[in-house]
Amino acid sequence: MRARAVSTAAMLASPGSIPHQRRSRRHCPEEEWRAYVQGQDGNRQYQLMKLRFRRQFVGRWPKLSGRFGTPLVERVGRLHGESYHRPAYPVSFRARTYLVxxxxxxxxxxxxxxxxxxxxxxxxxxxxxxxxxxxxxxLVDDAINLGFNPNSARQAMHWSVSRIALHTGIFDVTAITEDHIAEALQAIRFFADHPDLERFYPSRQRYLGGAAKNWITHLHQLQVVLYHRGQVATEPRKLMPSWKPPLVLPPQMQAVAEKWLAARRLTDRPSTVDKLEFAIRRFGDWLGEHHPGRAGLVRDQVPVTAHRRPARHHVLWRPLPAHKRSPLRRLLVRPNEPAGHEATGGQKGAAATLHRGSETGHRGQHQRLLPEGGRHGVRGQGRSPQGQVVAPASGRTHIPARHPGQ
Structure with missing residues (x-):
């Protein structure tokens, strides 16, 4: 998934006129907060800590309305990668319970x-x-009756209803409309372009492929339940929109990749082909990011010439230092592995790569030998020919020595 990809459901969401309840945005009386804290479980030290956190927060923002003009990073308090014990803005972070x-x-x-x-x-x-x-x-009970997984339904309804309630001030689920759901979907899309997004998530791509995708699924389930309740007039999408953009590589590489994937679809499971296609996509993204001239991507406006084509070491695994090794091998062995992770070069990964490559190279010949276009290759696990290439843990390939007379 490219970083610019956004779910169609979120892209098309356009809320109408939503009559938000006006709130004065004020602090509660200190006696009310004290009574609430003392009524909760916890020792005396914990209660005193909660009271102290509120005093610090009120001291920072005597008028609660003044807080909403503060930058988001300060209002959130704890940024991505920070410890719970040392947030960037401890006053805001420690007051989350009070704000909720x-x-x-x-x-x-x-x-x-x-x-x-x-x-x-x-x-x-x-x-x-x-x-x-x-x-x-x-709502959870209704979702389960409609066939949703209980755990998934519980997570979806809790997340969706609670966020809509704190945003709109509506605590009656019968008052939630299609516009409220569309507003939340639109907010998810807009947050992907927030200037401080990477202060809270590793990257825009990780946000879109992780949190945003989950939240859109939650809201979709809520819309399905409300539609069957009669609260929503528009029938939800029966299939969630695709997040997969078209495969874009240099012309020669794309032709080879599509031909290779077409051959794999004849014999492999669909999930296996999807993982291999995902690996090729990530390799194309890596090539465009680290070697844009050789990738010949549109954003560079540089044609792919003979001397700028991807070199051999960009694709093949070589005994090079770790920072120079091509990611293609790592992607094929572990396609779901984060981009920045360095493979260990263990025997299992190297052997899997060699087996996959050799299997791909000979599959066409095996199928031509099988009657009526059989789909099972001659080679299988445990039946590899003797004298095959072995990949030890070091990552270097060992070619068995040829004996006299062979």
Missing amino acids: YLGLRGYTTFDYPWLFAPGQLAIIEPAAALGIGLGAKQ
């Missing part, structure tokens, strides 16, 4: 970027402690 309490009690509402940036935000448990059900339980 204000939202559940109706003292304020929150913008979607603040609800999206932390990734994980506890809302359902504090709501239950306050006796606020949010109506998620009935």
Whole structure:
């Protein structure tokens, strides 16, 4: 998936006029917060800590409305990769419990970027402690009756209803409309272009392929349930939109890759072919990022000439230093591995690569020898011919010595 790819559901979402409930955005009385903290489980030190965190937060923003003009990174408090014990903005980070309490009690509402940036935000448990059900339980039961997985339905309904409630101030699920769902989908799309996105997620691509994709799925399940309830007039998509962009490589490489994938589809499982195609895509992305002249991508406006074509060492595994090794071998062996991870060069990975390459090279000949276009190759696990190439743990290939008379 390329970084610019966004789900069609989020792209087409366009909320209409949503009558948000006006909130004055104010702090709750200190006595109310003290009574709430003392009513929770925890020792005396924990309760004093929660009271101290609120005092620090109120001291920083005496008027709660003034906080919403502060940059998002300061309002969120803890950024990507930071320790819970040493966040960049401890006052904001340690006051999250207090802020969620204000939202559940109706003292304020929150913008979607603040609800999206932390990734994980506890809302359902504090709501239950306050006796606020949010109506998620009935939605979960309806989703299970429609055939959704119980765990998936529970996660989807809890996430969707809680975020919509804290954003709009609507705690009655019967009041959720199609426009509320469309607004949340649009906010997910807009957050991908937020200037501070990479302060909270490793990259834009990781956000789109991870959190954003999950959230869109949650909202889709909510829309399905509401549609069958009669709250939503538009029938949801029966199939979630595809995230896969077209395969784009230099012309010669793309022709070879498509021919190779077409051959693999004749004999391999669809999931295996999908992983191999994903590996080729990541190799193309890597080539365009690290060797743009050789990739000849459109953004460089440089034609692929003979002296700028991908070199042999860009594709094949060679006994080079780790920082010079081609990622193609790592991608074929571990296609779901993060891009920055260095392969260990173990025997299992190297052997799998050689077996996959040799199997690909001979499959066409085997099929021509089989009657009626059989789909099972001659070679299988445990039946490889003797004297095959062996890849030891060092990553170097060992060619068996030829004995006299062979």
